[in-house]
Amino acid sequence: MSSFPAFNHYALTVSNLERSIEWYERLFESPPVAVIDEDNFRAAIWFEPMLAIHANQHQLEGDVFDEFRIGLDHVAFGCASREEPESWPGARLDALGIEHGEILDRSYGAGLAFRDPDNARPRGGNHHSSQHKGDSAQARTSSTNQHSHLQGPFITP
Secondary structure, X not given: OXXXXXXXXXXXXXXXHHHHHHHHHHHHXXXXXXXXXXXXXXXXXXXXXXXXEEEEOOOOOOOOOOOOXXXXXXEEEOOOOOHHHHHHHHHHHHHHOOOOOOOEEEOOEEEOOOOOOOOOOEEEOOOOOXXXXXXXXXXXXXXXXXXXXXXXXXXXX
């Protein structure tokens, strides 16, 4: 067993902090525990789940998240059973107006896919869209559509 410390939190950079706070509040059914203003960024922080969203003072104009760039692929939330993600599409995501794919079963669990307002993928477990080939927008679109396009917070242990 590794003695390396566990992750403390995840922080996502967003283009519009207020819009993203509203979206994540609806998803988590709770407001952030804090919204902070620092010299070069503003952030909102939740403890359940442990997540922060940041709007940096200097941003690339018109930039959106793309998991095919080097860096973050997705954020995964866990579920206690296979039945838990089955209740989310109608009861949670549809009610919030959040587009989502179908539940995908993989050898390591099940995942339900969706995206946040900046196109980032809060999602469940280790389901990977790793079959992307090439660098064109068409290849990216067909690859992500093949994997329900939207990634979400559901995976069985």
